[in-house]
Amino acid sequence: MNPSPDFSLFPPIEARRTGMLAVDDLHTIYWEESGNPDGIPVVYVHGGPGGGSSPEKRQWFDPDAYRIILFDQRGAYRSTPLAEVRDNTTQLLVKDMEALRKTLGVDKWLLAGGSWGTTLSLAYGQTHPESCLGFVLRGVFLGTPYEIEWFLYGMRRFFPKAYADFTDAIPEQERGDLLTAYEKRLFGDDPDERMTAARFWFKYTEACSLLRHDPELVEEASKDDTVVYGVGRLDAFYFRNRMFLDADQLVANVGCIAHLPLMIVQGGHDVIAPPESAYRVHKAWPGSVLHIVPDAGHSPSEPGIRKKVIQAIEQFKRERRFDAATLDASGPV
Incomplete structure (x- = not known):
């Protein structure tokens, strides 16, 4: 299946299978799979932290090429108990993701996340670099005290x-x-x-x-x-x-995943996650690609953001890497 020339969403699809994974005595997380069971595994890491994964996120990925995995983090959306903060930390969310990967029999997966999802994706990758194929990050948030104060x-x-x-x-x-x-x-x-x-x-x-x-x-x-x-x-x-992060932890520890491909799509007028954080990750990660969308803010629903994220995912499907020149070849968004 090919996306439209403007890299709009793929047609809606239903989940092929769903489940609830008990990760401890308190928390059970929702997960689902769609797309090609033999395709490239990709996990969508939602924002919030309590936002959850909407069915629309399946449409970011070519269902003929990708094994699409969505899940709701502890306390989010369809996971139970809802909005529960007991036994809920970044480290435990990382542990849950690794438990889900093993439960589903995934060797390595591509991580695609936005906002808080970029924070958790980086934390997961730095804990389990051997489990990652690469990263597509939108609206980078590093969880620093400065960013929290700014919000x-x-x-x-x-x-x-x-x-x-x-x-x-x-x-x-x-x-x-x-x-x-x-x-x-x-x-x-x-x-x-x-x-x-x-x-x-x-x-x-x-x-x-x-x-x-x-x-x-x-x-x-x-x-x-x-x-x-x-x-x-x-x-x-x-x-x-x-x-639940140490001071500047995610930039300081970039070295352990910097051998992997990274594409950052960042709204040029993102006020919730200002571009400075995306630029810091890009400068610390040799070979990474940063694309600033000039007429966009933070929301993944904005056309310029969506176009470049899907374009990056399509490029990874073909080449297992990211190239700035190719991504810019379609002209300004």
């Missing part, structure tokens, strides 16, 4: 209305420490207050994701309470714990 306070410089809505949910006397204020509500005893706080958090994220803000898209995305609740609680929990 909580810096993005207001570009999205003042979205930030005002985010902070208006909190009494004025508590706005000096927004993370603590949101944690108080996201993890309080009142289920309605927890859901309300999660919705304000989620809408703030969605409103700042698009270069061209669309209130209708934000409202539509916010209708799924499962995703909203998971993102709100797990985002705040991981922020509080500095994503």
Whole structure:
């Protein structure tokens, strides 16, 4: 199957098989497979951390060429218990991915992830380089204290209305420490207050994701309470714990996976995950390819982002590597 000339999504497909993998006494994670069972294994690593993998992500990959694996991380979407923060760390998510790989009988797989999914993909790769074929990363987030602080306070410089809505949910006397204020509500005893706080958090994220803000898209995305609740609680929990990473861990340890192919697709106007982080990974990774999409923000739904991600995945299918000249041959997006 070939994509259209503009590298739009492949046609919708159904999962070939699905399952629930118990990873410990508390957590069970959802997984699914689609595409060619004998194809190139690829695992999609979703963002959030609590976002989950939507069926639309199957359409990023040629189903005739790829064995497409999607899963929901601990506490996310179809995994249980929903939004559970007990026994939920980056290291345990890495462990879950490796357990899933072994359960499915995959030797090595290509990792494709966006936003928090880039963080987890890099952490997994640096723990299990022998299990990786390469990486396609979109909107790089390294989980540094600077990036967390930027999300909580810096993005207001570009999205003042979205930030005002985010902070208006909190009494004025508590706005000096927004993370603590949101944690108080996201993890309080009142289920309605927890859901309300999660919705304000989620809408703030969605409103700042698009270069061209669309209130209708934000409202539509916010209708799924499962995703909203998971993102709100797990985002705040991981922020509080500095994503369970050491200082600049993911750049410092790039050397152990730098022999593998890497393509980064980065929105030039990404406010949630500013391009600086993508550039730092690129400079630390000899042979990596960084493509800045000039007219895009953070969302994978933006045409320029989607086009270059699918183009990179197609190139890996053909050549098992990435080439900047080839990816740019189609002209500006």
